[in-house]
Amino acid sequence: MYVAVKGGEQAIDAAHRLLDEERRGDRSVPSVTLEQIAGQLTLAVDRVMNEGSLYDRELAALAIKQARGDLIEAIFLIRAARTTLARFGYAEPLDTRAMRVKRRVSAAFKDIPGGQILGPTFDYTHRLLDFSLAGDYEPPEAARAPGALRSDMPRVLEMLGSEGLMEQPSQEAREPADLTQDPLDFPAGRDLRLQNLARGDEGFLLALAYSTQRGYGRTHPFAGEIRLGTVEVSFTPEELGFPIVIGAIAVTECEMINQFKGSATVKPQFTRGYGLGFGQCERKAMSMALVDRALRAGELGEERGAPAQDEEFVLSHSDNVQATGFVEHLKLPHYVDFQSELVLLRRLRAGTEAAKHRLEAAKDRPEAAE
């Protein structure tokens, strides 16, 4: 039960002013700029764009600054901002085959056409704090190869597909479900699940993905291919009637290869899980691919029992804006609710007390107890 509470306006105003001052920090230090956040805290910006479900680096940087670096608060701000904007329509599906690759690795094959391209990765760093970054160290320019990468980077999973060893993704041409237009509904199709996972909390998906590796819904995964790079976005404006490129975005894609599925008539094939996200978000894309595969348990005729295989559990709890709203609402005034609990508890205790008295009184009168 919620009851409007009056009073406190002045306290709230003062609290927000205090928040503004604390956000600003030491005034003798320059205020951090959006260009600095967008340009140097790029992976935080990517995370806010993913879970805020809105590709706009500048808005994400602003949200991070406003939220004092609290990324879930920033994601909340982005979700709120998007509701103020009109929807122009749906873009054509991204063609990740045409990605201008910055990083591309496969853990399944050493020799892949186009090669293993490490790109800007934390992998193989020693994870030692680099104190040169505490000063104003300027790194040397990145190394350059004499030539560019091949522009048509073949997909690792397609190489297996051509041998019939890999299941082929469904080509069902129906209009994909859209969480922003219709509430979550069960059973959820893979389209709806992928949209939910794409905007789902990275930590939650990471934990679920990890749980599948530890045996709660094991899928025997291999990172078939991970690629990071730029893809162009095509959109068909109604007034033009033909598709035009409206911009380019950075995306990370993960294709997991998982253990087999076959039947009496179909020879066993590898199965697959898919992850895709905005910017550089490898941990998220890999987690998404593992959870996507785990959630396909029903469709693949696997026994379902692990949390990561339970779509209602996963999809209902993946959204950190919803989750934080419900958890954090507990700190808002529940005075009347709590009063009723208090009354109830006192009544229960009084009842116990009365019963005790009756029992003691009965003991004093032995004839009544017989």
Place this chain on the structure above:
Amino acid sequence: MPSHAPTSGETARAAWMRILALSAWGDLEACAKDYTDTAHDVLRPPETGLVMLRGRMGASGAAFNLGEATVTRCAVRLGDGTEGHAYVMGRSAAHAKLAAICDALLQRDAQRLSETIIAPLAAKLDAEQAEASTKAAATKVDFFTMVRGDD
């Protein structure tokens, strides 16, 4: 989805609209500075909205909704009635408006404006992409096999 196969005129127009959208605002402004004052009526003032981006499950399968992006659109009409349109990712009203003006001008005189506006912008984009690609290529692993023992 496109309602028909694009005509050659549409293909050419889509090609320059792509360059106008992909180019950085500073580059577009520099290349089109002589045209910013072109007389025009505004059919649709710059408006920022959302486009839902889509992926394909398993990279090549059926589509799913990935997340939205901000897009700014604008439409203008030149004195002779030529209409120019622009849809540009991001929230820059100036970029969308100048792109719409360029789209109209290019329809009127594709030959000349392709040379003055589109070609230099395309060259800049190509150079940036080539630079990024050579930097990525430098991180390509060259595997070699260790010789183990010499029995």
